[in-house]
Amino acid sequence: MTSSEINNFDTRLLKIALNIARRGIGLTGPNPSVGCVITYGQTIIGRGCTSINGRPHAEIVAMEQAKRHYLYQTSEKKEKINVYTTLEPCAHDDTTPSCAKELIKFGADRVIFLLKDPDERTQGKGANILKSAGIDCINAKIFKEEMLDIVGGYLKRKKENKPFVSLKIASSINGKIGTIKGESKWISGDLSRKKVQLIRSNHDAILVGKKTVLRDNPRLNLREEYQNIPQKFVFILDANLSIPYSKKLKIIKFNQKEKIYVFTKKNCDKAKINQIRKLGLNPIQIGKKKGKLDISEILLKIGSLGINKLLVEGGSSIWTSFIKEAFFDEIIIFWGNNILNGTAMPTFNDFLPVNTRIKTFPRLKLKYIKNWVDDIEAVWQPTTQET
């Protein structure tokens, strides 16, 4: 966890940069949330987090602040200017010059970051630009687990062109997500549902199946203290377009239409497709695999839209499809404090042959556990996670 080139002060400042990066989780898509701190000697003169929707970058925000600081403006420079940033500064000029070039102009003496940017336009080039300009540029390579929590989705998308996938489930103690009639309000308590708002805000998009829409007519928007943050993308899986799309549908009523995508099979009824378009939503036709919409193709499409983290909110059939092909990076389960009938709605359907032995079923790693009054929240990850 230590580098020979960085000292304890550096480590502390990188930790501050990490905490700043945490502020932007779920808000900076398609870019990762980055945190940056600039010091003049041991005095912090600038801080920045990647802005909403990704630009300006954290370094630019921090430099803007630092430029207004009297220590930066002083004519006689006595101390070094250190820049601590969680991700390698970018190398590519876009609407604005690259962060690497801006840092040179700014007069940075040292630049310390935690992780090489996997974006092909940077990938070490940012560090090289800085080094070529004589700046002491260090990849500290520490806080890897913390970084995974903050930019895991971005890293996965850069590597596999697919988003990080979280399955979010609310079930009774005995694994039931609703009564046999489909009633599910409310299995989990007030605080759990408040936590779900926070979880939604940490993701870039929400995905649901047609049965959930037909049964629950959910809003899927961000509410209360989260209502002012940018709208999440919403994906609906509806192979045969069996949802009656209209302005009455709560998903349409409570979300920006251009951010709603409907995945449907190829050769779908054209009139229905047109109706969806007319409502302002985006229909996308997807191939099938073993009779069901091809989840892999869907995830590639979602990745191509710049979605880093996808929250799959159900229901059973959808979660089962994701489990079946191991297309998930996290299962977030809320157990409400109730028990339901044995024939009530199950969390998952069958995903392996019925005669499969116990040892063959997937084992998960418990990452987090917390109770919300009488409910329990647990986060599980696949045991062979490759992200």
Added chain:
Amino acid sequence: MTSSEINNFDTRLLKIALNIARRGIGLTGPNPSVGCVITYGQTIIGRGCTSINGRPHAEIVAMEQAKRHYLYQTSEKKEKINVYTTLEPCAHDDTTPSCAKELIKFGADRVIFLLKDPDERTQGKGANILKSAGIDCINAKIFKEEMLDIVGGYLKRKKENKPFVSLKIASSINGKIGTIKGESKWISGDLSRKKVQLIRSNHDAILVGKKTVLRDNPRLNLREEYQNIPQKFVFILDANLSIPYSKKLKIIKFNQKEKIYVFTKKNCDKAKINQIRKLGLNPIQIGKKKGKLDISEILLKIGSLGINKLLVEGGSSIWTSFIKEAFFDEIIIFWGNNILNGTAMPTFNDFLPVNTRIKTFPRLKLKYIKNWVDDIEAVWQPTTQET
């Protein structure tokens, strides 16, 4: 939480007595586990816990130890002798004189206890005997919750003639206790199963249904570090005597036969009943209620055997019967770190009509939560617990 008659030193000593009482949980049946500390002024001169199988009582054990202490043996008595005991000293002479009488002979100056003994032979009489002898006897009435954890089973049996009932369940994350073929080894991990041994040791008896015996042929004994503690009572529910009782059955092989009881319906096949008796087990014939063995009658019978705490180890049908009539005081659930098919064995069967609304299903209170590596243990209690 404070009494006007006791000081901080007394409270601290009562806490020590409580911790001593904890040592005997599950070992002292049919008696409750009691802890006792005796001081000469501020010096502890004796400690005692109720002995295995209930006798001698904690006070007797503590007095025996104190009598050997040099401060007790000193000719010139300068300090008061204080006795701190978790339960009111008993008033009834049995094979030995009552604790109250022994404490008078011993020369106690003050006796402080936490809870009046609900046993009809004591119920305040113990305190009265002490007071009549001029001893300062105080019911501190504090640490009620802690006492409930230690003697809750005893209190329930004294009040309702039925034991405190814990349902112990091991399920997958999605609420399945075995595959559709009945395989359940192992859903939970090593540490969870070790904890189950501790839970068994804290109960006086274990109850299982016939299906569990037929499918798993479980040992139900105490193993490893618990193997030397007294054998627990084992109750099997087998209305039609469908288990082939023989010496090969692991329950019979690994447990004292005289502590095994088989609950069966009335008018059962006499030859089968005789065979059970010949094996050394105890058959008990029970009436039916709505086509199933009457659980209330079974619990009264178990209570009459002096069982304070009963651990119901399953399976689904048995747990469902207990849930249906709200005959449980605690649900102890272990979630293993796996997920199983939707058609695998459920935790509970239906216990309310299928059209029951969510709000009508029982809500539970989360009492305890802990993870064992990747498993989760949670303890739930009914929200309107009357124990």
